[in-house]
Structures are given as structure tokens and as C-alpha cells.
Amino acid sequence: MLRINNFFISVLLISLLLPGCSGDKASKFKNSSTMHKLTEIDWIRLSEKRIFFGHRSVGRNIIEGIVELRNESNSSAFTVLETKDKSDFNNPVFAHSPIGKNGDPISKIDDFVNILKSGLADSVDIAFMKLCYVDIKKHTDIEEIFKYYQSTIGSLQVEYPNLKIIHFTVPITTKPKGIKGLARIILKMDDNKYRNKFNTLMRNSYSDIELFDLAKFESTFPNNKSNIYWFKTPGLIPEYSSDGRHLNQQGRLLIARELMYKLLAIN
Secondary structure (H helix, E strand, C coil), X not given: CHHHHHHHHHHHHHHHHCCCCCCCHHHHCCCCHHHCCCCHHHHHHHCCCEEEEEECHHHHHHHHHHHHHHHHHCCCCCCEEECCCHHHHCCCEEEEEECCECCEHHHHHHHHHHHHXXXXXXXXXEEEECCCHHHCCCCCCHHHHHHHHXXXXXXXXXXXXXXXXXXXXXXXXXXXXXXXXXXXXXXXXXXXXXXXXXXXXXXXXXXXXXXXXXXXXXXXXXXXXXXXXXXCEECCCHHHECCCCCECHHHHHHHHHHHHHHHHCCC
């Protein structure tokens, strides 16, 4: 009985020590930069590029955000199209397509590369893909997946030196909730811990201009405070999500805007 009581006392103490996501929400969201719009000149510059984005569900949230930003700005010149057909790249376009299977990161990497090698790589200015939160979990061989990504994408860049590739960190989810969530954290079953490990490899391997740090944007408040818990593990900000995993309107507009600024920085 004493052992059980000690366990619950320990859990209670740890829960009190864990940084939470609540804090002063009003101050964290004051003067939110997510409301800033891209200028007409920005959209004109973006509409001159040929872009391909391979993704799955969170990627579709980002696409929704891009379309919403474009519609707010009334920029009809910027074309967003779901396609991987080479003929659709005769004119500038932001094209996107599903790649691979969720839970199988190798299939996504291979599909992305095969799509580009099928003729798209000679027609596209900028290409990028993203893995999803379901692709990186506790039992994922993180170093193997990262090495495969690095070598495969590296070979693609050697073969197509004029193709510019942006590398994405893996999206994260919100901090696990309740007693069960706390148990997952303590027992090292919180998948954000392993996503952060993968993302650290990405950050250490690619320069700022090459990297789109999706996970960092997902875990950063508009006042630049980070949403961190349990030994510096970043979590998706709940106010950016519809279900703790995917992006709601506020989240997708923020990420879409940051991605547009990344594309504008690439010549």
C-alpha cells in the first residue's frame, strides 16, 4: 500500500513540475503576427515560381491555409493545383500531391523522388515533401529513416543540380493530457520526444535557408515564447489545432504564411 501511495505522490509531484501549455494565454496571443498579410508584390513574386509539394493530411491543412491567404489577398495569379502531371508545369504553379502511406516514411520518400524523376524535376524550380507525425514514433528507427532521407534526397539533388529542395521538420502533436498522458511521458512513450530527436537531426544537417522548421512554428506562440514541456520537449500549441494533431484555421494560416516567406527567400 505504501508503494502505491509513493507512486501517486511521485506522479503528483511530477505533474506539478511539468511546464504546461496554459500560462498567460492573453499575453501569448497579444498582437498576433499571424494576422499580417503578404503584399501584392509578394504574391506576384510567388506566382512566378514552379513548385511541387508532396504531403499527406497535415500537408493538406497547409494547402488550405495557402489558399485562404491567397483568397484574402485576392491574388488570382497564384495558382494552387493538385497534380503531379508534367504538362501542368508549363506555366508557374504551386502543385501538390499525396505521397506514400502514413506510417511508412520510406514509401513517402520513394514516392516523392519517383514523381520528380518521372519528368517533374526538369520542370520544377522548388520541391519539398514532409513526413507526418504518424511516421515518427517511439519504435521508429529514427537514425535509419533520417539517413535514408538524407542519402536519397542528396542523390536527387546531385542528379538535378538546378532543383532547389526545402527540407521539413516533422510536425508534432499537443502535450499528452491527463493521468494517462502523464504516464506516457514518464514511461517514455510520448512520441513527441522521438519526433524532436528526428527534427534535431534535420536542424543540425541543413542550413536555415534549406530548412522549413514546421515543428518550431507549431510550438511557438506569436510572442516568440516556446510551448515546451518535460525536458525541453516541444508540443503543438493547442490553439493551433483542431484535434491535437491537425491544424485549425489559426494554425494553418500561420504555417502557410511562414512557408510563403520561405519560398520568397529562395532565388
